[in-house]
Amino acid sequence: MRKPLVAGNWKMHTNSSQAQALASSVVSKISSVMDVEVVLCPPFVWLERVASLVRGTGILVGAQDTFWEDWGAYTGEISPLQLSEMCSYVIVGHSERRHIIGETDEIVARKARAVSRAGMVPILAVGELEQEYKEGISKEIVSNQLSAVLSDGWNHEIVIAYEPVWAIGTGLAASALYAQDMAAFIREQLGSYGLNQENVRILYGGSVNRGNFREFIGQKDIDGALVGGASLKAEEFAELVMMASPAMVD
Numbered sequence: 514m515r516k517p518l519v520a521g522n523w524k525m526h527t528n529s530s531q532a533q534a535l536a537s538s539v540v541s542k543i544s545s546v547m548d549v550e551v552v553l554c555p556p557f558v559w560l561e562r563v564a565s566l567v568r569g570t571g572i573l574v575g576a577q578d579t580f581w582e583d584w585g586a587y588t589g590e591i592s593p594l595q596l597s598e599m600c601s602y603v604i605v606g607h608s609e610r611r612h613i614i615g616e617t618d619e620i621v622a623r624k625a626r627a628v629s630r631a632g633m634v635p636i637l638a639v640g641e642l643e644q645e646y647k648e649g650i651s652k653e654i655v656s657n658q659l660s661a662v663l664s665d666g667w668n669h670e671i672v673i674a675y676e677p678v679w680a681i682g683t684g685l686a687a688s689a690l691y692a693q694d695m696a697a698f699i700r701e702q703l704g705s706y707g708l709n710q711e712n713v714r715i716l717y718g719g720s721v722n723r724g725n726f727r728e729f730i731g732q733k734d735i736d737g738a739l740v741g742g743a744s745l746k747a748e749e750f751a752e753l754v755m756m757a758s759p760a761m762v763d
């Protein structure tokens with residue numbers, strides 16, 4: 514049985530007092546939910562503060578990115594070993610990094626390996642662009658993104674976030690059936706790389722909100738969500754966590 518996971522990707526939002534208020538509010542609303550793994554991914558500069566606010570509550574902290582080397586002369590970068598002092602998860606390959614910053618599959622793969630080496634779990638984001646969706650090549654794109662990370666062999670924990678790029682931040686989520694079809698495809702692919710596919714959690718991401726999440730979490734191969742916009746509202750984020758709780762779904 515895979516434990517549902519709901520991760521909030523705050524992106525480059527919140528100043529210090531907003532970050533503190535948001536984390537405190539999330540803690541007060543959901544610290545009693547034990548059957549869902551909840552991960553807050555604030556900007557790097559607030560990681561330590563958020564980590565200390567959630568300590569002891571069961572809520573975990575994740576980073577939105579990392580560098581792939583452990584130490585060295587890499588001005589401006591953040592080491593996975595530095596992150597591992599406060600983070601359990603790191604998002605790698607988010608579409609904003611792939612398509613705005615220009616990260617390649619090779620870079621994403623290096624980052625994923627660095628995260629594992631540092632003892633954390635990568636949340637590997639994959640997903641097709643709108644044009645690729647229209648061309649009907651979504652599975653090919655996602656399969657290449659998975660292959661870049663997994664084809665050299667992978668025997669650590671990993672979480673996959675399927676996020677069609679056209680659904681991110683647009684208010685136009687994918688249909689739950691489409692997301693389920695892609696998640697089932699991803700699960701099958703994981704098996705072909707020798708992973709124990711039934712144990713790997715697959716999240717959906719892209720305009721998840723309180724109005725649509727119940728449908729996504731009700732799908733057989735969807736184990737939670739990577740949430741952007743709705744994770745900035747403590748009340749709505751808490752509702753999503755409740756919806757993911759097996760106790761609530763049954």
Ligand code: PGA
Nearest residue numbers: 681682719720740741742
């Ligand atoms: P969104 O972002 O929920 O605002 O669409 C999701 C993400 O980028 O992970």
